[in-house]
Amino acid sequence: MRALAADLVRDGSIRSPEWESVFASVPRHHFVPRWYEAATDPRGITVWNERDDTDREAWLRTVYSDATLVTGLEPGTAERVGDRAWTGVATSSSTQPGLMAGMLEDLRVGDGHRVLEIGTGTGYNAALLSARLGDCLVHSLDIAPELVETAGRRLAALGFRPALAHGDGRAGFPGGGRFDRIIATCSVPRLPDAWIGQLLPGGSILADLDLGIAGGLMRFTPEEDGTVLGRFTVTTGQFMPARADALSYGSAPRVPYAPDSGKRPSRVTADAIRGAYPFRLLLAFALPRAELVHHTDDDGTWSVQLQTSDGAWARVPLGGESYVTEGGDGALWREAEATWSWWNEQGRPDLDRFAVVRKPDGRMHARCLSTQARWDLGT
Numbered sequence: 001m002r003a004l005a006a007d008l009v010r011d012g013s014i015r016s017p018e019w020e021s022v023f024a025s026v027p028r029h030h031f032v033p034r035w036y037e038a039a040t041d042p043r044g045i046t047v048w049n050e051r052d053d054t055d056r057e058a059w060l061r062t063v064y065s066d067a068t069l070v071t072g073l074e075p076g077t078a079e080r081v082g083d084r085a086w087t088g089v090a091t092s093s094s095t096q097p098g099l100m101a102g103m104l105e106d107l108r109v110g111d112g113h114r115v116l117e118i119g120t121g122t123g124y125n126a127a128l129l130s131a132r133l134g135d136c137l138v139h140s141l142d143i144a145p146e147l148v149e150t151a152g153r154r155l156a157a158l159g160f161r162p163a164l165a166h167g168d169g170r171a172g173f174p175g176g177g178r179f180d181r182i183i184a185t186c187s188v189p190r191l192p193d194a195w196i197g198q199l200l201p202g203g204s205i206l207a208d209l210d211l212g213i214a215g216g217l218m219r220f221t222p223e224e225d226g227t228v229l230g231r232f233t234v235t236t237g238q239f240m241p242a243r244a245d246a247l248s249y250g251s252a253p254r255v256p257y258a259p260d261s262g263k264r265p266s267r268v269t270a271d272a273i274r275g276a277y278p279f280r281l282l283l284a285f286a287l288p289r290a291e292l293v294h295h296t297d298d299d300g301t302w303s304v305q306l307q308t309s310d311g312a313w314a315r316v317p318l319g320g321e322s323y324v325t326e327g328g329d330g331a332l333w334r335e336a337e338a339t340w341s342w343w344n345e346q347g348r349p350d351l352d353r354f355a356v357v358r359k360p361d362g363r364m365h366a367r368c369l370s371t372q373a374r375w376d377l378g379t
Contacts, residue, residue, distance in 0.1 A: 001027055004064045004097060011066075013098040015105050022131045023101060028063050031124040031154055032094045035062075035069035036086070048073060050084040068096040071122055072147070092147060094122045095185060106219060106233040107181050107206050109133060114178070116140070116198065118169035118207075119185035123151025130160040138162035139173050172198045179203060190379070191220060191358050196228060206233070209356060211284035211377065213292040213306070214277065218356060226360035232351040266324035266333065268340045270304040270316040278350050279343050285354075285366040285375035286339045290332065306332055346371060 005024035008014040014023060036048035048070065053059040062069070072092030079087050104125075109115060115129055120142035129138045135155075142148050145166040152164050165174045169186065172194030173179075180203045182195050187210040195205055205220040209230065218230040273280060273292070280292070283306075290308045295315070297303060307313040312328030314336065324333050343349070349370060356377070358364045364377040 001025065001064070004028070004066075007066065008098055008101045011098060013066075013101040013105075018132060019101060019104055019128075022128050023097070026124070026127045026131050026158070028094070028097065028124055029060060030158065031122040031127065031151075032063050032069055032071060035071050035094070036073065036090070038070070041081075045087060047081060048086045048088065048090070050086070066096055066098045068099070069094045072144075092121055092144070094124055100125060100128070102233075103183065103185075103206060103217065104128065104132075106217070107183050108204070109181055113137065113180040114139070114200070116173055116177070116179040116182045117185065118182065118195075120148055120151045120164060121185060122147075123155050125183075125185060126151065126162050126164075127155055127158060127160055130155070130162050135160045135162040139165070139177060139179070141165040141167050141169055141173055143168055170194065182206070184208065187215065190362075190364065191228060191230070193362070196222060196358075211281075212288060213284040213290055214280035215284065216281065216351065220358070228358040230356040230358070232354065262326040262330070263323055264326070266316055266322050267337045268316065268324075268333075269322050270318045272340070273304055273316070274318075276343075276348075278348065278354075279340065281351065281354065282339050282343055283336060285377070286335055287332065288375075288377050306336060308332065342373075 002024045005014065005020050008023060009020055014020050034050060034052035037051050039047050039049055041047050051059065051062070070090045070093045072090070073086055073088035074091045077088040081087055107115070109132065111133070113133060114137050115133060117126055117129065117138070117140040120126060120140040126138055126140045140162055141164065142151070143166070148164050148166045155162065167174050169184065170188065170192040172192070177198060178200045179198055180200050182199065182203070182205045184205070184207040187208040189210050189212070191205070191207065191209070199205065199222060203222070207218060207220065209215045209218050217233045219233055220228050220230040222228050273283070283292070287306065290306050293305050293307065295303050295305050302318040303315045304318065305313055305315040312332045314324050314326045314333035316324050326333055346368070349368060353369050354366060355369055356364060356366050362379045364379070366375045366377060367373065
């Protein structure tokens with residue numbers, strides 16, 4: 001524990017003595033007795049190999065590394081394919097400690113603050129918050145009742161008894177309550193009304209906003225007129241999405257096959273998209289209905305593809321080649337090229353130059369703080 005805390009101080013994830021002390025005192029291994037390690041079988045299918053403390057030295061080394069560990073698979077998709085090996089969709093994890101530490105620092109808690117955590121998971125984060133603030137000030141809920149029950153037992157074994165509940169986190173804490181801080185360890189496409197309604201005056205929300213193509217961790221602060229302003233934090237994260245029930249994650253839509261027609265030169269390459277996170281974020285602003293996927297063509301070519309639910313798509317190959325193959329009227333990739341040009345003309349602004357605004361009627365837009373350029377994100 002102390003070694004992990006020291007590592008997180010050295011890499012800048014922990015920036016205060018209070019959180020250094022907490023990470024040095026709360027045992028992560030108590031909350032992660034087992035996890036699933038990903039591998040790929042000869043068919044290209046992800047196989048989850050179960051790991052536990054059978055090899056205690058290896059278990060402790062992994063648990064106290066700065067790694068996210070998958071701790072649960074969706075029952076409806078999990079299928080045993082070998083001794084302690086499964087296929088399926090991951091639904092729960094113990095977040096990378098460095099990311100968790102950065103989020104807790106970004107949360108800016110103070111003594112006496114009441115905190116709501118959305119996504120109890122293993123209970124480790126609730127334990128960290130309880131150690132920092134006192135368990136009487138910590139509330140946490142999760143969509144999966146078995147996770148809440150297990151986390152409660154593990155927390156109690158360490159002397160922590162925060163208020164835990166089972167329910168859809170997007171609806172806020174059951175029975176109401178008001179909080180100084182809300183922290184979500186799941187991603188959401190929109191900021192839920194319930195979270196805003198459960199904030200105390202002067203409070204803030206830290207959440208991973210998923211805008212489709214890209215997103216990021218944002219600190220949301222309500223203003224007097226009911227507008228909520230979101231700014232990107234120095235910490236970035238990619239969390240599992242919030243879900244409406246304990247069993248279902250929607251399966252990703254099939255990527256359309258792209259024939260070798262509609263091919264033309266492109267001003268944007270796949271490598272540029274993959275290598276420039278602020279540009280991907282801008283694409284998410286400009287194309288809020290689109291998603292970015294990776295795909296292998298029939299000839300083995302790896303590509304990056306933009307696609308929308310109406311069937312439009314545009315694909316560029318990995319490896320730096322500057323051409324695009326398109327389906328539809330071509331508007332999707334023209335918008336991507338226009339966004340690329342704008343970003344370069346403005347000097348490639350970073351995340352700190354952008355904000356997301358949620359109006360009282362629920363509509364959201366993004367804006368560039370230095371140019372006042374604006375992108376409508378809908379409701």
